[in-house]
Amino acid sequence: MVAIRPAQASDLPAISALDARLTGLDKPDYWRDMLAPDRHFLVAETDSGALLGFIAGEVRAWEFGQPAAGWVFAIQIDPKQRQRGVGSALFDALVARFKAKGVTRVRTLVDRKDHLILSFFRAQGMVAGPSLQLDMDVA
Amino acid sequence: MKLQTGTRLGLYAVLELAREPDRTLSAADLAERFGVSSHHLAKVLRTLSGAGLVRGGRGAAGGYRFTGNRRRITLMDIVALFEPAPGQRAKEPGEDTDIGATLQRVLLEVDEIAEATLRSISLETMLKPRR
DSSP states (O other): OOEEEEOOGGGHHHHHHHHHHHHSOOOHHHHHHTTSTTEEEEEEEOTTOOEEEEEEEEEESSGGGOOOEEEEEEEEEOGGGOSSSHHHHHHHHHHHHHHHTTOOOEEEOOOTTOHHHHHHHHHTTOOOOSOOOOOOOOO | OOOOHHHHHHHHHHHHHHHSTTOOEEHHHHHHHHTOOHHHHHHHHHHHHHTTSEEEOOTTTOEEEEOSOTTTOBHHHHHHHHSOOGGGSOOOTTTTSHHHHHHHHHHHHHHHHHHHHHHHOBHHHHHSOOO
């Protein structure tokens, strides 16, 4: 069984460790900031309380001129626990919280070379949004 | 975005067969469904068969069945069977000029976005009813 609940400070070490293992980047401060009251930070765990994965997001209005939307900032699932619907369950739970806040749109940014995460969001029904992300090197 | 006819037929055939993997359809069945030439479709099915995506087909009446993995195979896997890879395209006249090179960079950007989109959509995602 997968249980989903809001993340707490006591979850941060396991969250940071899972993310660092998957991305190679240790960013504990970033995850602590996700506990802010205006953010939605959810964990999925087993019956015995082992971390299966997490998702983080926030409702933002008028970001880049767009009306309020629920932004998905991050999602990570323990690789050994994938293909069991944990990611979809976390995504659905986050969307339900966004809807409760009155937003009717969910949005994220994905590295276009990261086929795995792109496929995940596509499978949830997400499609290309109205914006194009632009970058410039100013070094 | 314009796909070559063979690519479009390949996508039609794979998606139609993958919709019900236990079902067998002949090149003629598929051709009739999409209103295209069964000769052209037979050729496309041979390519798909060579890639292991479909199996079957003895003669015009022989039926084809989907044999791939709906969750793993993406639209790009099928497109790549029929369209030349961006890196393998022959050089066009003018590409060596500064304007040609600048234009190439823009076209490459477009290709990269198109490829990322096609690679992110599995057959499973395509065939799932929209929520």
